[in-house]
Amino acid sequence: MARYRYRAYRADGRVVADVVAAGSESDAVRELMTQGLTPFEISDAAASGSAAGGRGGKLPARVLSGFCRNLASMLAGGLPLDEALKLLAEDPEDRSGARLAANLRSGVLSGQSLAEAMASLKAPPPDYVIGLVRAGEEGGSTVPVLNxxxxxxxxxxxxxxAIRGALIYPVILLITSLISVGVILLVVAPALEPVLAASSTGAPASAEVLMVASRWLRGSWPVLLIAPLxxxxxxMSWSRTGSxxxxxxxFALxxxxxxPxxxxxxxxxxxxxxxxxxxxxxxxxPAMEIAGQGARNPLVKDALxxxxxEVRVGVRLSDAIAADGFLPAVAAxxxxxxxxxxDMAGQLGQAATLLETRSQRRIxxxxxIAAPVMTLMLGVLIGGIVLTLLSAIMSVNDLAV
Structure with a gap:
């Protein structure tokens, strides 16, 4: 089923902005009307989400985390929602969070709930965040949900x-090695080429291969520089399309x-x-549908x-997960x-913790392992090039003697 973003009037005249799941746009309109809503704007959630991201950019996780923490603290202290958002909007040290609070306050003052105001943003947070906030508001537990x-x-x-930090050393090592190989092929090898060409016996086969590589790199460096870009x-453009x-x-999976x-x-x-x-x-x-919207990998969303x-037609969740076979076995x-x-909520939370711990251990x-393996491979590569040059130089010296 597709998901459609909509804006509609309630019976009391208030504007509602949310997401509804339906087979088609007409089905979505009928579903909203059965709920007593009068829709005046409806669009595909995926398309509107992409457009919103293009207009307002992606909401940084740091901004969203800080906003949730600060708002929870203020609400726990007894401040009304609009006053808490006003204080956050006046924070001079966190301009991104202040803009977010100001935009949300505008929606709240127009009669929207916090979740509805989030859904109306140009760059809304993930659907699971909006779903959690909505559930917290309806259940009277907004502060725990925000925390x-x-x-x-x-x-x-x-x-x-942690992933980025772990990749810093291998990336620096790779860049340094490429620069070293480039200097050898572009500077050192051309300087030795006339000497080797003047030799009557010719250069060793390995040196000939190195000189061919040097000549090819010197002749093709504009293409090699522009082509990767x-x-x-x-x-990057293709990766943003659905296909x-x-x-x-x-491919990643x-x-x-x-x-894994x-x-x-x-x-x-x-x-x-x-x-x-x-x-x-x-x-x-509905919780599974909302949680699936937060998945970055579309195949994981498809699995959910x-x-x-299956659960909708009466199959138990554990049996449905096991029969599908995509999610890890610990989830089933x-x-x-x-x-x-x-205690389904507690056990699924425990499964999430176990998978996160396993992921951290694998990372x-x-x-x-990656750092020493890369060091060894690149050392062998650069060492082989240097030994090839040394053997060519020694062959010329032997000829001179």
Whole structure:
């Protein structure tokens, strides 16, 4: 089922902005009218989300986390929502958070709830964030939900920063090695080429290969400089399309080591969102649809949609996850425990924690192994080039003697 963003009038004249799941746009209109709403604007959620991102850019996780934490503190202190948003909008030290608070306050003052105001932003947060806030408002637990969101987003930021930090050394090592090889091929090898050409016996075969590589690099360096930039730009444009995202997502999941890591990380994210939604009173099938919207990998979202479809017709969640086979087995196992103990939210949260811990352990192992392996491979490459040059120089000296 597709998801449609809409703006509609309530019976009391207030404007509502939200998302509805339906088979088509006409079905979405009929669904809204059965809820007593009069829609005046409706559009595909994926298309409108892309347009919103293009107009307002992506909402940084740091800004969203800080906003949730600060707003929760003010609401816990007894401030009304509009006054709390006003204070946050006047914060001179966090301009991004102040703009976010000001935009949300405008929506709240026009009669929208906090979740509705978030959905109306030019660059709205992920759907699972909006769903959690809405569930918190309806259940009277907005402060705990905002605190949970802040912690969840900060945990995700720490994991992302850990990955980036672990990649810094290998990237620096790779760049340094490429520069070293470039200097050898562009400066050292051309200086030796006339000497080797003057030799009556000729240069060693390995030196000839090196000189051919040097001549090819000197003649093709404009293409080698421009072509990667063009390829990167084309790849980035293609990756933003639906087919490009899906192909890249499938390719990443098929990689021997990276695939299981990506699956665990995305599954942990969605299960944590699902757990929080269930804990705040959202029923299982709608919670799965909302949690699936927060998945970066479209194949993970498809898996959650398939499982939600099975649950909708009466299949138990644990059986649906196990039969689908896409999500990690620990999700099905702990879902079964949750069904027996009537604590589905807690068990799914535990599954998310286990998957996140496993992902961090795998990342640590990969980064620990990657650095020495890259050092060894690049050392062998540069060492081989240097030895080739030395052998050519020694052959010329032997000839002179």
């Amino acid at each position: 949970r969101l802040s912690v969840s987003i900060e945990n995700e930021m720490r994991l992302t920063e 063009v390829i990167c730009l084309l790849a 490009g995202r899906r192909w890249l997502s499938g 098929k990689l021997p080591v990276i695939g 890591l990506v699956r665990d990380m995305e599954s942990a994210r969605c299960l944590a969102s699902l757990s929080a939604l269930l804990e705040n009173g959202v029923s299982l099938v 949609d398939r499982v939600a479809g 196992q702990l879902a079964a425990v949750g069904e027996r103990s009537a 640590s192992t990969l980064t620990t």
